[in-house]
Amino acid sequence: MVFQEERITEIGKKLHQAGMKLTPQRRATVSTLLEYQAKHLSAEELFTLIKQEEPEIGLATVYRTLDLLTELRIADRVTFEDGVARYDLRCENQQHFHHHLLCSVCGKVEEIHEDLLVEVEQEVLHKYGFKVQDHRLTFHGVCSSCSENTKQSEHGD
Amino acid sequence: MVFQEERITEIGKKLHQAGMKLTPQRRATVSTLLEYQAKHLSAEELFTLIKQEEPEIGLATVYRTLDLLTELRIADRVTFEDGVARYDLRCENQQHFHHHLLCSVCGKVEEIHEDLLVEVEQEVLHKYGFKVQDHRLTFHGVCSSCSENTKQSEHGD
DNA sequence: TTCAAAATGCTAACTAATATCAGGAAGCAT
C-alpha cells in the first residue's frame, strides 16, 4: 500500500510533465490498475472496480484515462483472442512490454517479464533494417500445470 | 493464377477432409485472400472485395468462412492496434504464424516469414514449463525506408 | 477572485461481430 502511494505520485509527476493533472478519477484508475496488476482487465471490468473507490466516475472517463496512460507509456494495451482491449501497468524502468503465455487448455494468462528478444531484435535490424522500439509477443500453448495433468491422466490409462 | 487454382483445390481437399464443402462463396473468399495476400484485410474489407467475384454473398458467410479457415489452420487471425481482426492465409507447410513489423512512422506492415523464435521457445519451455504451440509476434518501430528518410533530412539541417 | 483551459459525466451514435431463422442446395436411400 505504501509502495502504491509512491508509485501513484510518481505517475502523477509524469502526468504533470506532460501538462496534465492527476485528478481523483485518474488516481482511482491508476490505483485500481496497481491493485489488480497482471489481471489484464478490460475497460469495463476496470470501470466497475474503480466505481468502488470513486463512485461518481463515468465510463468515458475510464476510457479516456486508459488512452492517456497508454500514450504516456505508463500502461500498455494488449488484445488477446477475444478482441477486447486489456490494460497492463508497465513495470518501472521496463523499456519494452512484457510477454504473455496463453494456455489453450485452461485459458490462464501468465506473464514473462524477462526480455527474451534482445538478440532477435538485433537480427531484425541487421536483416530487415527495422529499428525495433517495442514489441508484442504472446505464446499460445499448454501451461505447466495443464501438461502435468495430461501426463498423469495418461498414466491412468 | 495457375498457382492460385492449385492452392484453392488443395484447400478444398482440406475442407473435404473435415467434412465440409468448397462452396462458390468459400472459393471466392479463399481466392480473394490469395489475391490480396499480406494485405491484412478485415472481414468487412474482404467482404466488399469478394462481392466483385461473388455478388450475392452475405457478410455473415464471410465471417463464417473466415472462422472456418482459422479453425482449420488454413488462415490466421491477427489483431493490430486498432482492435479489428485481420486475416492472413497461412503459408504452406509453415508450422507457426509469421511475424509482423509495424512502422510507427508510415504505418506500413511488413512480414517476416523466418521463424526467429525457436531458441526463445525452448527457453520458455525450460524456464516456465510452457509448451509453445504457436505465437503472435509484432514489432513496433521504424522501417528501413523511414529511417533512411530521417537520416537524409538530418543531413539537410 | 477571475477566467480560460482541462477534465468530467451523461447519452447517443457507431462499429465489429454474433445470433437467429427461414429458406436452399447437395448428397443419399429409397
Place this chain on the structure above:
DNA sequence: ATGCTTCCTGATATTAGTTAGCATTTTGAA
C-alpha cells in the same frame, strides 16, 4: 423422380466495446 437429412446461405436483428458530442464542473494560474 421422391423424399429425407445435413449442411450452407443471406437477410436481419442484436449484442458488446468503444467513441463522439456537448453541457457542466473543476482546476490552477494571473
